[in-house]
Amino acid sequence: MNVKTLSVGRVDILETWRYFHKNKLTSIGLGVIFVFILATIFAPLITPAGYAEQKYLHEINNFPSISHWFGVDAVGRDYFSRVIYGIRVSLLVGSTTAFIALFIGVPLGALAGYLGGTVDWIVMRLVETFSVIPPLLVAILFVTVAGSGLQNVIFILALVSWMDICRLVRGEVLTLKEREYSIAAKAIGAKSYRILFRHLLPNAVAPIIVGLVLCVPNAIMLEAMLSFLGVGVNPPTPSWGQMISDGLYYIQFYWHLTLFPAIFLALTVLSLSFIGDGLRDAVDPKLRGRR
Amino acid sequence: MTTYIIKRIFSSLVSLIIVTIIIFSMMHSIPGGPFDETKMPLSPAAKEKILKMYGLDKPLYVQYVKYMWNALHFRFGKSYQSPGEEMTDLIKRTLLVSAFLGGLGLALAFPIGLLLGIISAIKPNSLVDYLCTALASYTISVPVYVSSIFMVFIFSLGLHWFPTGGFGGPKTWIMPIIAYSLFPLGIIARYTRSSMLEVLNEPYILTAKSKGLSRWRVIIHHAFKNALIPILTIMLPMFTGIMTGSIFVEKIFRIPGLGGYFVTSIYKRDYPLEMTLILFITVSLALTYLVIDILYTVIDPRVRLGKKGR
Numbered sequence: 152m153n154v155k156t157l158s159v160g161r162v163d164i165l166e167t168w169r170y171f172h173k174n175k176l177t178s179i180g181l182g183v184i185f186v187f188i189l190a191t192i193f194a195p196l197i198t199p200a201g202y203a204e205q206k207y208l209h210e211i212n213n214f215p216s217i218s219h220w221f222g223v224d225a226v227g228r229d230y231f232s233r234v235i236y237g238i239r240v241s242l243l244v245g246s247t248t249a250f251i252a253l254f255i256g257v258p259l260g261a262l263a264g265y266l267g268g269t270v271d272w273i274v275m276r277l278v279e280t281f282s283v284i285p286p287l288l289v290a291i292l293f294v295t296v297a298g299s300g301l302q303n304v305i306f307i308l309a310l311v312s313w314m315d316i317c318r319l320v321r322g323e324v325l326t327l328k329e330r331e332y333s334i335a336a337k338a339i340g341a342k343s344y345r346i347l348f349r350h351l352l353p354n355a356v357a358p359i360i361v362g363l364v365l366c367v368p369n370a371i372m373l374e375a376m377l378s379f380l381g382v383g384v385n386p387p388t389p390s391w392g393q394m395i396s397d398g399l400y401y402i403q404f405y406w407h408l409t410l411f412p413a414i415f416l417a418l419t420v421l422s423l424s425f426i427g428d429g430l431r432d433a434v435d436p437k438l439r440g441r442r
Numbered sequence: 443m444t445t446y447i448i449k450r451i452f453s454s455l456v457s458l459i460i461v462t463i464i465i466f467s468m469m470h471s472i473p474g475g476p477f478d479e480t481k482m483p484l485s486p487a488a489k490e491k492i493l494k495m496y497g498l499d500k501p502l503y504v505q506y507v508k509y510m511w512n513a514l515h516f517r518f519g520k521s522y523q524s525p526g527e528e529m530t531d532l533i534k535r536t537l538l539v540s541a542f543l544g545g546l547g548l549a550l551a552f553p554i555g556l557l558l559g560i561i562s563a564i565k566p567n568s569l570v571d572y573l574c575t576a577l578a579s580y581t582i583s584v585p586v587y588v589s590s591i592f593m594v595f596i597f598s599l600g601l602h603w604f605p606t607g608g609f610g611g612p613k614t615w616i617m618p619i620i621a622y623s624l625f626p627l628g629i630i631a632r633y634t635r636s637s638m639l640e641v642l643n644e645p646y647i648l649t650a651k652s653k654g655l656s657r658w659r660v661i662i663h664h665a666f667k668n669a670l671i672p673i674l675t676i677m678l679p680m681f682t683g684i685m686t687g688s689i690f691v692e693k694i695f696r697i698p699g700l701g702g703y704f705v706t707s708i709y710k711r712d713y714p715l716e717m718t719l720i721l722f723i724t725v726s727l728a729l730t731y732l733v734i735d736i737l738y739t740v741i742d743p744r745v746r747l748g749k750k751g752r
Contacts, residue, residue, distance in 0.1 A: 176576055272453075280457040283727045284465070285686045288704060288720060292465065295472050295708055368583050376585050379690070380705055395591065399694070402594065403606065413591050417584045424583040428575075 170433035177429025180422035191239040198232035203387035212405050222407040234411050237389040241371050241419055244305055248370035249363050251309035252316055260320030265347050278314045286311035287376055294382040301384050308370050316362040323355035361431045368423035375416055391416040454728045461724050466506050469716055476522045476711040521715040529718055540699035544684030547622025555627040559634020581628030587690040590621045607696035621691045626680045633676050637669040678730040682723055
């Protein structure tokens, strides 16, 4: 971190922020996610019941009304509460998955890029192996083996989404290690791990952050797909994918059961990918001046 | 060049073998077997006989080697769910439905995606660009089943144009085809945009412009042709992408295609079917990546792999 020009690695923060902020789609995404985060923090205050409380058994499948903004589901739970608490689950899954993927992808990518040779070959075969099987199918298999539940789902999603970050870090390290400062560090006898951790990785922070942010909507989407197929988070934990899948049976009669979680899922994933795309465009000097 | 291709094929083979071993052992480590009925349990003798018939009594590595050997000769055995027909017939029958709708979806996605990408690249940061980019981001990031549900709401329940599902006649085909087209459309639009932006900044575009060529001639003949190379590389994997897409599209629109079998074969411990499906996807994906890498060197003379100073 260089204080004088306020930059992370090769990227100037102020300039990046300017480009980032100029992008209207990104601003919209930031706004939506901000509101959603507020809603999950204050969820107990704005919802009439807990997400698992079957308080309204006499109003089963009621349509949206003033007392139940999103209606009531098939087992007497307030649907607004379930959808709002669903934000918590989604964001938790997305961010935790991305961080675990980071902890798998960065070391592997850095080692592969820095050491090269056999290590690189092995890591790249691993990446290739995980890339030729569709992540969804592997995730379904893993979940059936390990059992469903929030923790397992997060670990499994991380296991199928570390490859992008790994490739990215490897590419960065490959180019950075040819730079003068890295060669100079080597020439004065700095140890490899010192060059890697003090000189190369700090300079690759910006693209790593972009990779991390782009990983979040992907993980949320995969979780929603798994839950939709019935192999995701266990009930009664509110997961939009599961709610949509449950509501699908009654779509012709009780439309509110599918519509609201579908809208929230779409908004969340879309906003997060707007933020990620905006960040990537702002950080990537190649796209500067056009965005 | 030849050594590069040989190396590339070798490493693809290694990943394929790793994939199949992982999948095979995971598949068999799911508790319960294909013939563990809870409602009407088989007598031990009968079960033993069935297991023997399918070769499930042998150790795992023997089963694996035997399966792979047979698969190499295109003998995939029979699905436990549908023992009346050969595996290849079952896959042919269902794949035809998925490939028909998915293929039409791709045929719809290519022109629209290219057009959206070119339009937004010509006027970056305009309102049109924002709309196209937003549409592309939507189709990429929002799961296809959510969009399918929105379509059902609007076109079936609201406007009553199409039935909510089923597979019979063109009226039931339209919504699934659109659903299949969404994801590839977004990817193509996004790649076209960024690759066109990159090319439009090249000096030869400026040259073409300053020669006084018309705007569209520059865009189509000079820019688009060069922008097409990176776009080509993302088109091929989309054909296999149809198969994973089919899991959702076919569930929502109730279509008798291949999609449902991906999930049911795991639930029902239908080892041969599951293994065959996954083998099918991984082999075709590995092949497409191989073809892309080779095509890259053929199409673009600037890319010369394995040589310095490319």
